[in-house]
Amino acid sequence: MVKTLDDNAMPPLIDHVGWRLWRLARQWKTEFDTAMAARGHGWMAEARGAVVGHLRPGGMSQSALPSAMGISKQAVQQLVDELVAEGIVERIPDPTDGRGRIVRLLPRGKQAIADGNEVKLEIEARYADRIGAGRLAALNAALDVLAEGT
Amino acid sequence: MVKTLDDNAMPPLIDHVGWRLWRLARQWKTEFDTAMAARGHGWMAEARGAVVGHLRPGGMSQSALPSAMGISKQAVQQLVDELVAEGIVERIPDPTDGRGRIVRLLPRGKQAIADGNEVKLEIEARYADRIGAGRLAALNAALDVLAEGT
C-alpha cells in the first residue's frame, strides 16, 4: 500500500470558492493600501483605517461604531484614541446625550476618505477593463446574492 | 453652506467590489469554521488551522511553509509547536537534509483535512443551489481572472 503516493495525489486544499474569495479580497486590499500609501495615507492600512472607513463624513456617535465594525467598544476606543492623537479625527460631546461622544473627521481624515473613494473607483475600473463591465456587474450581483443567505 | 448635510449625502463607503469580496470571504470562513467545530475540529478556526490547511497529507518540510503561507518562519515554528503539543502533527528529521524537519500529519490532522474537504464541498453545493451551477462557475472564473493580474 503506497500510502504516501496516494496522499500526495490528493487535490490541493486550495481549489475552492472560499480560497478564491480570500485571495482576491487580500489582493484588493493590497492594491488599495498601496495606492493610499502613495497618497500619504499609509496609516489607512492599519486597524485604525477601518474606523475612518466606517465613519460618516458628518461625524458619528462612538457607540455606533462597535456594532458596525463587529469589534468591541473597547477596541473602538483604542483605535479612536490613536486617530485623535494623529489629528485625523476629534471627539466632541454629543449635544443630545450627556454620556455620548461624537467622532468627527478632521481635514486630514476627510481627505483620506475622498482619496479612498477615488482609489476604489480606479480599482473597479481596472477590474472592468480586465473582465468587462457586464461580467463585473454579474460578479457583484453574485456576491450580493450569496451574502444575503446567512 | 450646509456642509453637514452634503457630507451625510455622500454614498456609503461600503458599496464596492472590495467590500463585497471581504464580506463573502468572512461569511464563508464563518460557515466553514462552524461546520468544522461541529465535527470536533474547533481549533481549525485559529491560526494553527491554516498550517494544516497548507500541509500535504504526506508531510512537508517546515521550511516550505513560511513562503506558502506568507508569514515568517518563526511564526510557523510557533504554530507547529502548538499543533505538536495537541497531537495533530509530528516533527520528524528530514532524511535528505540534516538541518531540516518534516511536518507530518497524525491521524487527528488527517481526519481534519478529510472533514475539511467535505465541508468545502457542502458549502459549494449550497452556493450552487442559490445562484445556479453556471453562475457559480462564472463567479469562480471571474475571481481567477482578476487574481491573475496582480
Place this chain on the structure above:
DNA sequence: GGGTATCGTCAAGTAACTTGACTATACTGG
C-alpha cells in the same frame, strides 16, 4: 425617584504575529 440599561473609559490579558540573534548543517568556489 429608584432600578436598570447604556456610554465612555481604564486596566489587564491574549492571539498572532514580528524582528533579532544564534547554532547546526549544507552548499560552493578556489
Place this chain on the structure above:
DNA sequence: CCAGTATAGTCAAGTTACTTGACGATACCC
C-alpha cells in the same frame, strides 16, 4: 578539502489588534 556563505530550525523579546472585566456617569422606564 576547506574557508565562506547560505539555509533550517530554534529561542527570546517586542508589537499589533484585539479581548474580557470593572467602573463611574448619564439616560430611560415605570
